[in-house]
Amino acid sequence: MLATVLGALWLVACGPGGGADPAFKAKGKVTEAPVHHASGLRIQKLNDGFRVEVRNPQDTSEVIGKYRFARRNSRAAEGETVVKIPVTNMALNSTTFVPYFEKLDAHEVIGGVTYTDRITNARVKRLVEEGKTLEIAGGDGINMERLLMVDPDALMAYRYGSSDFSNIEAQGIPVVMNMEYMETTPLGRAEWVKLIGCLLDRYDEAEALFDGIETEYLRLSELARSADYYPVVFSGSKYESKWFTPGNKSFVAQFIRDSGARYAFNHIEGQGNVELDFESVLSTLVKADYWGLIVSSKADFALSDLLKMEPRYTLFNSFKEGQVFVCNTAKSDYFGDAVLEPEVVLADLIAVIHPDLMPNHDHTYFRPVVVDVKS
Amino acid sequence: MRIGFPLLAVALLILFFLSLLIGSVHVPAFEVWQALTGGDAPSLSQKIVTAVRLPRAITAALGSASLAVAGLLMQTLFRNPLAGPSVLGLSSGASLAVAVTVMGGVGQGLGYISVTLAAVVGSFAVLLIILAVARRFTDITTVLIVGLMLSFFTSAMVGLLQSMADEASLKAFVFWGLGSFTGVSMGQMAVFAIPLLLAIATSVLLVKPLNALLLGEMHAKSMGVRIGRLRIAVMVVTGILTGVVTAFCGPVAFIGLASPHFARMASRTVSHAVVLPATVLIGATLGLLCDLIARWPFADTGIPLNTVCAFLGAPVVVYLIFAGRRRKWLI
Numbered sequence: 001m002l003a004t005v006l007g008a009l010w011l012v013a014c015g016p017g018g019g020a021d022p023a024f025k026a027k028g029k030v031t032e033a034p035v036h037h038a039s040g041l042r043i044q045k046l047n048d049g050f051r052v053e054v055r056n057p058q059d060t061s062e063v064i065g066k067y068r069f070a071r072r073n074s075r076a077a078e079g080e081t082v083v084k085i086p087v088t089n090m091a092l093n094s095t096t097f098v099p100y101f102e103k104l105d106a107h108e109v110i111g112g113v114t115y116t117d118r119i120t121n122a123r124v125k126r127l128v129e130e131g132k133t134l135e136i137a138g139g140d141g142i143n144m145e146r147l148l149m150v151d152p153d154a155l156m157a158y159r160y161g162s163s164d165f166s167n168i169e170a171q172g173i174p175v176v177m178n179m180e181y182m183e184t185t186p187l188g189r190a191e192w193v194k195l196i197g198c199l200l201d202r203y204d205e206a207e208a209l210f211d212g213i214e215t216e217y218l219r220l221s222e223l224a225r226s227a228d229y230y231p232v233v234f235s236g237s238k239y240e241s242k243w244f245t246p247g248n249k250s251f252v253a254q255f256i257r258d259s260g261a262r263y264a265f266n267h268i269e270g271q272g273n274v275e276l277d278f279e280s281v282l283s284t285l286v287k288a289d290y291w292g293l294i295v296s297s298k299a300d301f302a303l304s305d306l307l308k309m310e311p312r313y314t315l316f317n318s319f320k321e322g323q324v325f326v327c328n329t330a331k332s333d334y335f336g337d338a339v340l341e342p343e344v345v346l347a348d349l350i351a352v353i354h355p356d357l358m359p360n361h362d363h364t365y366f367r368p369v370v371v372d373v374k375s
Numbered sequence: 376m377r378i379g380f381p382l383l384a385v386a387l388l389i390l391f392f393l394s395l396l397i398g399s400v401h402v403p404a405f406e407v408w409q410a411l412t413g414g415d416a417p418s419l420s421q422k423i424v425t426a427v428r429l430p431r432a433i434t435a436a437l438g439s440a441s442l443a444v445a446g447l448l449m450q451t452l453f454r455n456p457l458a459g460p461s462v463l464g465l466s467s468g469a470s471l472a473v474a475v476t477v478m479g480g481v482g483q484g485l486g487y488i489s490v491t492l493a494a495v496v497g498s499f500a501v502l503l504i505i506l507a508v509a510r511r512f513t514d515i516t517t518v519l520i521v522g523l524m525l526s527f528f529t530s531a532m533v534g535l536l537q538s539m540a541d542e543a544s545l546k547a548f549v550f551w552g553l554g555s556f557t558g559v560s561m562g563q564m565a566v567f568a569i570p571l572l573l574a575i576a577t578s579v580l581l582v583k584p585l586n587a588l589l590l591g592e593m594h595a596k597s598m599g600v601r602i603g604r605l606r607i608a609v610m611v612v613t614g615i616l617t618g619v620v621t622a623f624c625g626p627v628a629f630i631g632l633a634s635p636h637f638a639r640m641a642s643r644t645v646s647h648a649v650v651l652p653a654t655v656l657i658g659a660t661l662g663l664l665c666d667l668i669a670r671w672p673f674a675d676t677g678i679p680l681n682t683v684c685a686f687l688g689a690p691v692v693v694y695l696i697f698a699g700r701r702r703k704w705l706i
């Protein structure tokens with residue numbers, strides 16, 4: 001009984017951060033590394049490495065993995081996966097992890113990655129061409145034979161559905177889960193670079209890199225907040241009778257809110273894309289001031305290209321005013337590099353929505369659409 | 376028998392060894408042999424052969440043989456050449472349960488255990504419904520129709536779940552539905568193999584009454600076969616075979632339907648004493664062949680197993696049914 005009460009007090013004292021976890025109490029000098037935006041990541045610095053806890057960013061009560069990154073061979077607490085650091089050879093089950101390594105100049109550590117053909121980062125592309133980074137995709141996930149050939153120090157993976165990595169772990173390859181894609185803010189996604197910093201045993205560099213990103217991002221969002229009018233912005237596009245749009249907990253919605261604008265679908269719960277009935281959202285779409293979307297096109301994207309998709313787009317105010325902006329993934333690495341350049345993306349958005357705040361801005365990801373249709 | 380058992384066995388062995396030899400990483404034949412016989416193979420080759428290719432080959436051979444036996448039992452029981460493990464709705468039952476698990480968010484994070492359990496539970500739930508129907512109606516066509524309707528119903532439910540699922544779970548479910556023999560690791564092999572081997576062994580005990588059934592239910596009854604019991608035994612064996620294979624490999628198409636036809640053609644008889652072992656051998660051989668094509672070395676990510684099975688299986692079944700009608704191989 002007393003133990004229960006004490007336990008409850010301990011839980012209250014530790015708050016929601018998960019500090020009550022006994023595995024997180026380590027001997028020796030332990031310092032909590034600052035992680036402010038990535039809600040699924042927790043890092044403790046130890047004398048001989050790091051202790052990392054990965055949780056579901058949208059439901060932080062769900063622990064996804066506990067890791068001990070150790071410089072020397074050391075005993076881990078129960079339930080912890082041990083990885084010897086610094087890693088020199090990594091396998092990645094998503095191309096979205098590539099920029100995290102590349103930004104730390106550690107791209108040569110990537111021994112294998114799934115879907116190498118989707119990589120647009122020049123330095124990593126070269127590694128693939130030279131055969132130094134191998135393709136490890138196969139069937140519904142990872143080609144086991146190729147993975148064994150890469151023989152990585154660890155596999156960095158994201159989880160979908162009921163994906164199961166026990167086969168891989170049985171071969172002595174530790175699996176480190178990276179849940180950055182489920183973060184709800186752009187800074188949250190970028191902060192996962194600290195996880196890569198721990199693996200490379202270059203935490204301080206990763207922290208400095210992130211601090212730079214954070215400072216610039218916060219400065220820009222402060223600047224955008226000073227605008228005297230917040231226009232309404234929506235995102236997404238129509239498919240058959242549905243309008244597909246990111247929900248209010250998506251990082252896209254956060255980008256829009258941080259760029260001095262109101263998100264038109266701020267009341268739609270959801271992290272990923274949500275499908276809405278086109279008719280029921282039509283009035284919102286018609287009235288909104290700006291429309292942003294992701295496209296893939298070899299030529300510069302123009303208003304007339306939108307009309308080819310759906311002639312009724314002419315109903316939208318944003319269309320009539322030519323206030324449409326796009327990110328062309330054929331010309332910029334929105335799904336790769338952009339994850340670690342949220343401040344660049346934000347600057348683009350502010351320059352589109354509040355041009356007076358960002359004069360002479362050079363667009364990298366998002367840019368105004370070419371207006372070739374007279375309304 | 377036109378195509379002898381020795382020939383089939385040799386074909387099976389050759390395909391089995393080819394399965395160990397061919398893959399996305401080159402391993403010389405000599406090293407494959409060393410890895411198998413406990414010789415001094417390089418550690419990478421050793422791992423690839425014993426941890427990746429061997430379980431896959433065993434799964435392909437045993438899983439397909441099981442589906443083939445299930446198909447044979449169904450075809451005899453329903454006296455219908457188009458019956459197969461999927462016809463009673465067993466695999467659709469498994470699909471629905473897996474869909475609920477993967478896309479409905481039940482048992483998330485449990486990985487293969489939850490999917491496996493779901494598939495077994497799903498196929499047995501359908502089996503129980505079918506058995507209940509079979510007890511009330513003596514007419515086997517009614518049972519068949521109920522099975523078909525259950526299939527439609529579960530497909531509709533799966534469709535509904537798919538329309539509401541998020542992208543990641545949808546992807547996971549779609550890939551499960553494509554079928555694959557890579558789902559069983561050496562550590563899980565016993566869980567996979569033991570029930571299947573037991574079920575196949577049980578089907579051997581059913582040879583005599585099944586032969587009697589071929590002459591018609593009336594005739595079988597007059598020979599002392601207890602039809603009701605036989606029906607239940609056949610369904611339980613089929614349920615185990617289909618449920619376990621579907622759990623680990625997804626709904627693998629056509630092998631269960633096509634193998635018994637091949638077996639009857641090869642053995643030129645319908646007697647189960649010959650056709651059953653022939654079905655086992657042919658099922659295993661077909662499974663290995665389909666899997667070899669599925670991991671075609673020139674295609675980086677391989678071809679989905681069910682695509683290969685359908686390409687190979689559909690025309691073969693059509694041919695066999697035409698040829699068989701003329702030459703009376705068919706039941």
